[in-house]
Amino acid sequence: MSMTPLRLIVMGVSGCGKSTMAGALSERLGLDMVDGDDLHLPESVAKMRSGVALQDADRWPWLDRIGAYLSQDPEQGQAQGRVVACSALRRIYRDRIREQAGDVCFVFLDGDFELIQKRMQQRVGHYMQPGLLDSQFRTLEKPQADETDVIRLTITEPVQNMVLQAIQALHDHRHPAL
Template sequence: MNQLPLRLIVMGVSGCGKSTMAAALGERLGLDMVDGDDLHLSASVAKMRSGIALQDDDRWPWLDRIGEYLSQPHAQGRVVACSALKRVYRDRIREQAGDVCFVFLDGSFELIQKRMQQRVGHYMQPGLLDSQFRTLEKPEADETDVIRLPITEPVQDMVMQALAALQTHRHPAL
């Protein structure tokens, strides 16, 4: 990976803690942060509010917006909370943004379902979690730009693990 600016995607299924983790990494590293949910087209948000799972055709413009955001110049870099569930989605972001590091928040269906049931005011309906897990293609070993973190740890511990992995293996200038 090149030196700064750093481009991060915090990825995983809905309810795994992407937004919280992306905000924590952004604050710690001085990165601009955006929640990928804010880059969805209004028609996609309406579908999800209605409990309708998105299809690939719904996701392509969204993924392009995320890639464009990451590719914009910024002194320190940028971080986006984005599900990036399939490899082809991650590849689409890579094509748009160049060097990207993905932080995969990995957790069980049961734990994430419990979190989603406790969440208030989010348009992603808990009933769509099944479709998220069916769609999820966990990153394989050949995706060397991915850091995998278990979501059973406290956020600050996960941030420290991510920083250590970035410093040691991916971004020695941190």
């Protein structure tokens, strides 16, 4: 009997802590992890680096690469699943990933503009310009109650607390990989 691998997307606007949280979940749960930023085409990275917001045409191939990565089953004896840090700001983007990856769970890192803006101003070396945060919040469609595969976490909590909350929510949903 083969167990369904755990497929997680840690989602939210830029600067909310997706990469940190995905890394912590990866380590705690023994999952392979990819930062969605690493799956962007060089042209998309250049746009964001220059302060230009991506359009849907830029995002579709990126979302398809994320879905394809998640849909790959782990090899025998390897990690029990995969986690990706990905903004997944609109429902249509989450639906596209669902179509590609199948059984997936989203961990939505929810926070207010001021806190995230402060975090972005403090980080060094990231290509996403703080000026694009406005467009991220305009684009964000917070997951609604009918998206039953979404766990919402408040980013004012310490990362380790959020990891424990996410794991508890996965247990509560009786995910077969846990």
